Amino acid sequence: MVDLIAKSPAAGLLPFVAGGVTLAEIVPDFITSIMPHRDARAAVSAALKAAHGMALPGDGRTSGRAALRAVWTGRGQYFLIGEAAADASLAAVASLSDQRDGWALLTLEGDAAADVLARICPLDLRAGSFRRGDTARTEVAHMMAVVTRSTRGFEIMVMRSFTRTAVAQITGAMRSLAAQGAG
Amino acid sequence: MRITCPICGDRDLREFHYRGAAKLMHRPAPDAGDEAFYDYVHIRENPPGLNRELWFHELGCRAWLVAERDVTSHEFKSVELAAEAKRGAK
Incomplete structure (x- = not known):
């Protein structure tokens, strides 16, 4: 049996930091x-x-x-x-x-995390309507996603095959917001 | 347009997929005959005003919904789970 090397969905892509917001990956067992x-x-x-x-x-x-x-x-x-x-x-x-190999789990954390996500997700992300522990099936940059509010930001789950696209879209929104000095 | 999903609450239109008239839920019996199936597949009322429609919360909770929409104003009068609408009709 060949000993295969397991790679996480976002291996080599993350973490990424811009405007005080961090996009990282977590790999649950x-x-x-x-x-x-x-x-x-x-x-x-x-x-x-x-x-x-x-x-x-x-x-x-x-x-x-x-x-x-x-x-x-x-x-x-x-x-x-x-x-x-x-x-x-x-x-x-x-x-x-x-579903272990089916999903990528990304964390988006920082003061401006909601402002970043608001650019690519139609959910009402204000703290009053989407509280810690709340989760939603919604759309993130045209991909089906699971978005959960965590203590310091959001956990975003997309199907593993969309990882590269999700990372490109989210880091793009992070760069854009940081460039405008809002982050 | 915003649609209030009975499970997820107020959501943006882009999460939803429009399937067609709610009539699609009431498939004739297999022996109902050609006329009944012709009517089921092709004939739609399409009135200006309230229409009963099937929507799918595709990028959300993946529930099928029956919505009453005023096609002249795009106002949604009611949205319910198709599973419950079907149960209620029996």
Whole structure:
């Protein structure tokens, strides 16, 4: 068996800093998609609590802690992201699939992070309407994305094959904002 | 245009995909005959004013929606999940 070298989605592209804003990549050990079976949401939430210590988040919300968190990613779908894969007990009430190699996770942090993202994302990013722990399926520079507000900025997930485009678009917005001295 | 998704809230039009008249949800029975299928596939009312339409929140939560839109003003009167609209119709 050939020993293959694993490369992260944004290897060699990040981090990038401009105008006090930093775009970086995080590579979680596991990403598991959890899709509860019909009418099984409560059962999945209970199983997740028993196995991983967190309930399923509500629509547009996240739950858990930084090291292992559950993120709402659409109608009837959640991602468990972090140090552990979804426990096998969940498979009785939900469909699980390994998404580890499918997504790039980017962090956009700094005082002007919202101003950068506002240039390429139609979401209302004001702190009052998109709070810490809030998450949204939305569009970032014409790509489907998962955008979550974190403590110091945003976590942006795009499908792995779009990583280069996402990095080009986000760093472009960062450069533009920094050049205008708004950052 | 802004559309209020029942799950995601007020969102920009660019997240959505327009599919067509909500009539598409009511497919005739397989033995309903050519006339019924001709009507289902090709015949649309297209009135000025309120239309019932199918929208897909493609770049959002990926829910199918039934929206009532006034095509003269682009005002959305109501937006509901297609799954619930279908359940309610039964």
